[in-house]
Amino acid sequence: MVQPILEMRSITKRFPGVLALSDVNLTVERGAIHAICGENGAGKSTLMKVLSGVHPHGSYDGDIVFEAKPVSFKDLRQSEAAGIVIIHQELALIPELSIAENIFLGNETATRGVISWDETNHRAIELMARVGLRENPLTPVKDLGIGKQQLVEIAKALSKEVKLLILDEPTAALNDDDSTHLLDLLKGLQDKGITSIMISHKLNEIERIADAITILRDGRTIETLDVRAGGVDEDRIIRGMVGRDLEHRFPEHTPQVGELLLEVRSWTVMHPQDHHRVVIEDANVTVRHGEIVGIAGLMGAGRTELARSIFGRSYGSRHTGTLTLDGRELQLRSVHDAIKAGIAYVSEDRKGLGLNLLDDVKTSITAAGLGRLRKGLTVDEHEEIVVAERYRRSFNIKAPSVTAGVRKLSGGNQQKVVLSKWLYTEPKLLILDEPTRGIDVGAKFEIYGIIQALAREGKGVLVISSELPELLGLCDRIYTLAEGVITHEFEAKDATQESLMRYMTVDARYR
């Protein structure tokens, strides 16, 4: 029996009116990769905040034993000094500073306050090599892709002599290649004796690299599974997370496809700043009433650019081609035009483009369709509450009331608010960009149900997703996109993950 590096015993954490963690136990073996799973709101993040001292000692009940010593961290600095480093989903890098500067931020190599740049850059290169990042250490972080930025974060953690590395949703924003690299890196660090705790919704990844899995539900420890003993697969994990068997991860759906709704012809989009760069080249896309159409492509293939260029030129104004909706050719000059024509776009960037986090649920829901609430000079606030309450009930949005702030809702519930906002504009065509990113399994199931119900009502749905099983389970038809070119069109029933992936990775420009 290897001695545990970390033991958290009977952790109980209360917020006013809410029991966030109740008698939670977590034991992590030295040198293991330990995954924590649970739906959003299950208490994963709170548990990690207790561990890292964000919730200081004394604000919770229970004991933490790290490296055989009881510890009582008062803040993040104390836990980092002990060798516990947490990397959040939203990266904490400073875009304008270089890789080296970011790695040593707050921990500068300096004598009497004067930084030694030679030593800094030299040590940065060493650390970058350990995480497999081949870049000039003087490159500003903003010039790196998100995958490489993640590596910079890990290099930063290594510079702090990390013993226990906590990663919160490390691969949520990464494409498959970068994810694979990151997971391999974690394996490599494990060989060097670094223990990792990983919070993730991507069960296939967990299944692949975790040695043990602790499942939380409603602030309680449900079970800890030993992956090395075998018999643990995705269905087994899901069963623990939701407390029920999910026989079908996608609700039953019989497509009822009708007339042609959207037709995009010879659609070419140029980069808004770099006028010679073609982002989408000669794309042809159709969506019928009642049809769910998927767009499969790797990150950077131009998926979001395609969607936003259709949505009223919200991605620059330099594009050519024709857009026909219900047989009428449209010239959309602004987002407002697009909404009026009956197009809605749910962005992949929920907090950046989807919501005003200062708003409450009801104002968020009516933000795009506010014109419908116009009563004389004013906004009809009674009708607004009725509308918001209707969506809260039918979509099962878990908020204390429609006057609750959206900032405090979980990702899944925020996404339902955004969906409500767009449905209130009464669109004919819904474009959903990564509709289930960062959302737990239960909420995903509900959102799939909503999407299918919309298709049944005759709306056309265009879904962009990085998760191929999601596209295969949800869509009637799938386009593959590679380097801005539509490379193939599949009937969903004929497609497999492998065949999709083949057309997503072809060298499109030189076919």
Add this chain to the structure above:
Amino acid sequence: MNNLTNILRGNIRQYGMIIALAAIVILFQVTTDGVLLKPLNVSNLVVQNAQILILAIGMVIVIVARHIDLSVGSVAAFVGAAGAIMMTDYDVPWMLAVIICLALGALVGAWHGFWVAYVGIPAFIVTLASMLLFRGLTLVLLEGRTVGGLPDGFKKIGNGFLPEIGPDTDLHNLTLVLGVLVVAILVVLDFRKRAAAKRYNFEVLPFPLFALKQVVLGAVIMEFAYLLADARGLPIVGLILFALIGIYTFIMSRTVFGRHVYAIGGNVDAATMSGVNTKRVDFLVMTNMGLLAGLAGLVTTARLTAANPKAGVNFELDAIAAAFIGGAAVTGGVGTVVGAIIGGLVMGVLNNGMSLMGVSIDWQQAIKGLVLLAAVAFDVWNKKRAAGTGGAGAETEATPPPPDELVEELDRLDTDAPPGRETTTGVP
């Protein structure tokens, strides 16, 4: 009881500044041996601070829309100077001159709006440039002199009072009638708001507390009206100010345009992607600020009975301070017209009270600086504390079931809904 503390805690931001204002009023009432609230002094308080309060209304809207306007003092001086010259050198009838001046202010604001909204230059830079530009143009217009000899009708805007009507009662009747009217309107509005909130099962103040709030509010307004009536009645500029407060509160809280201002202040990208014409909103917000700066310039000129090159110096700083003391957020998206007015009154009472106590002007400046810092620090501290008590998992709080009435209304809507509405109803 626990419930009550929760409600109070939730409203502390709203009431904090009112309490601070009340404390300052009481403090100076004591230290000045009751001079502060003598009728004539209250009347003076309104007249002396009107132009700053007018600017504060525009400024808080600009700040909510995540901009700033540094030029309002210079623009006020410029418009005032232009008006004075029109009325004296060119014999333009004063009412026409007022209309031209307001248009001129709006035009200057539109100039700012053009650069800020359509060219994309930060408002700080654009209005800093205008602060210099229009101060210079004021000097050019006035050629360094003070232009007086304005029509009496015009001067009334700054110095006049509502006419006496009705029986001779020692008090100004019309002012008292207006006071009663305002109290009645506010109470009715608040009752309706409470009834609506209750219908939707939202948390409301317990009735005794609600009643107390109405009584206190009513008493304060009536006392204010009485003090004014005991002096010379409601100043005309006071009437203008109260009308503006009403109009702009309505615009910001009840209209689509107001919603859009808060939306772009909270998250401009999300607002753009929701179909808000953000450029147009930015443009209109800056234009409106120019209009109000023009009005403030007219009021100042009328009160001083002359246009002079030094008018309006530091107005922008007082207006910005008022907005921030009143709870506006530097990052945009947060702030109210009433808050800015309270912030402006805090500054005004401080000025007036310290003057009455014989505090020298240099110390007044220093103390006002500290008050601004303290007010914003209080706000930041308050926000941090609020964030600490909310926290993760707050969404798991029990949801009160909607009241029967609402359920019925919802069900009715579900069945009566026209085809287009069925979006939300067929969903499992």
